Amino acid sequence: xxxxxxxxxxxxxxxxxxxxxxxxxxxxxxxxxxxxxxxxxxxxxxxxxxxxxxxxxxxxxxxxxxxxxxxxxxxxxxxxxxxxxxxxxxxxxxxxxxxxxxxxxxxxxxxxxxxxxxxxxxxxxxxxxxxxxxxxxxxxxxxxxxxxxxxxxxxxxxxxxxxxxxxxxxxxxxxxxxxxxxxxxxxxxxxxxxxxxxxxxxxxxxxxxxxxxxxxxxxxxxxxxxxxxxxxxxxxxxxxxxxxxxxxxxxxxxxxxxxxxxxxxxxxxxxxxxxxxxxxxxxxxxxxxxxxxxxxxxxxxxxxxxxxxxxxxxxxxxxxx
Numbered sequence: 001x002x003x004x005x006x007x008x009x010x011x012x013x014x015x016x017x018x019x020x021x022x023x024x025x026x027x028x029x030x031x032x033x034x035x036x037x038x039x040x041x042x043x044x045x046x047x048x049x050x051x052x053x054x055x056x057x058x059x060x061x062x063x064x065x066x067x068x069x070x071x072x073x074x075x076x077x078x079x080x081x082x083x084x085x086x087x088x089x090x091x092x093x094x095x096x097x098x099x100x101x102x103x104x105x106x107x108x109x110x111x112x113x114x115x116x117x118x119x120x121x122x123x124x125x126x127x128x129x130x131x132x133x134x135x136x137x138x139x140x141x142x143x144x145x146x147x148x149x150x151x152x153x154x155x156x157x158x159x160x161x162x163x164x165x166x167x168x169x170x171x172x173x174x175x176x177x178x179x180x181x182x183x184x185x186x187x188x189x190x191x192x193x194x195x196x197x198x199x200x201x202x203x204x205x206x207x208x209x210x211x212x213x214x215x216x217x218x219x220x221x222x223x224x225x226x227x228x229x230x231x232x233x234x235x236x237x238x239x240x241x242x243x244x245x246x247x248x249x250x251x252x253x254x255x256x257x258x259x260x261x262x263x264x265x266x267x268x269x270x271x272x273x274x275x276x277x278x279x280x281x282x283x284x285x286x287x288x289x290x291x292x293x294x295x296x297x298x299x300x301x302x303x304x305x306x307x308x309x310x311x312x313x314x315x316x317x318x319x320x321x
Contacts, residue, residue, distance in 0.1 A: 021297055022300070023296050023297055028072065029073065029113060029307070031075075031310060032073055033052045034052075034053060034054070034055065034095055035052040035077075035095065036077070036095040039056060040052060040054035046199070046200035046275055047275055047310065048279075048282070050310055052078060058102060062106070062107045065313070066109065066110075071110065071111055073112055074113045074115060074160065075100065075115065077096035078095065079094060083121075083122070084124060084130065086122040089143070089147045094150070097151065100112060100155040100156055101155055111157050112157050112158075113160050116172075118163065128143075135217055138167070144168050144171070145171050148175065148176060149181075152179075152181050159172070159186055160186070160189060161188060166233075169237035169239050170238060172186060173237065185240035185241065186239050186240050187240065188239035188243060189243045190243060191245065192219060193218060193246065194219060194220065194221070195221065195270070199272055204271065221250075231257050231260070239263070240263065242261060242266070243265070243266040243267065243268060245270060246268060246272070247268055247273060247295075247299055247309075248298070249273075254302040254303055265303055265305055266305065266306035267302075267306070268308045269296075269309035274309070274310040277291055277292060277295075289314075292318075293315070
C-alpha cells in the first residue's frame, strides 16, 4: 500500500495542518423578522429560538448580535396590513424601511441586506401581482424595483430579490443605477427551488399562498439542467452574488455553480433545515453543535462563500466569539 491516507489524520494538530476548508462568522448572514407594531417579541413555534420582533424590541437583539461578532443581517418584514398589490412593501414608511433607519442610526456597524419580494405583503401570499391566478411577471418586476429603491434609500447595503421573476435583475440594476445607487450590490436568489423545506418560514413571515403553490415561478427540483441557465442569466443582467436556496439538499447545485462562475456564491440554510436539526437535538437524537458545524463546513466545501443561517447566534457562542 503506497498511499496511506490515514497518515495525515493521525492527530488533531495534523488534521488542522492539512485542512483546506475554512469557516468563520465572516461567512454568515443572520436573518431577522421585524413585525410592525409595538412591544412584540414572539417566538416562532416551528423555529425554536427565532423571534418576530417589533422595532422597539430590536435593540437588545442587536446588542447581542454585535457582542457575538455577527456582522451581517438579512431583514424580513411583517406588515400590519396586506393588500393584493403588496403596497406596504414599497411604502417609504414601511416596516423594513423603518427598521433599516433604526439599525443604521443605532448600530451602523452592521451590513444590512434586505429581502426584496412581495409574498409577505400581498393578501394572497404570492410573490407578485395576480391576474386571476397567474402571477404577472413584468408588472411584478416594476414593483420589485420600487421596493429595492425604497430599501436602499432607507439604508440597505445590499438588496436580495427572492421573487424568481424573469428579468428582474436587469430591471433592478437599471433602476438602482438611475437613482445613483451604482455601488449597491444585488444578491440574486438565482436558484430558488419550489421546496417543502420552507414550511417554518411561512409561519414566521405569514407568507403562505392562499391558493395553489409557487411552482410556476420557483424552480423544479426534478430538473438538473436549468439552474446554470438561471445563474448565467442573472450574471448577464448584473447580479453581484448568486444564491442557491435551499442549502443542504442542493449541495450538488452549489458545487456545480461555484465551479462554473466567477462570482461569489451564497447558500440559504433554510427554515426547514434549521427546524429539523433543532427538533432532533431537543429529542436527544443528535449532537446539535456537531451537526450544525458539519453542515456549515459542507456548504463551504461545496463552494459557498456566504451562508445565510438561523444557526448564526448558536455558532457564534460555540466558537467562543
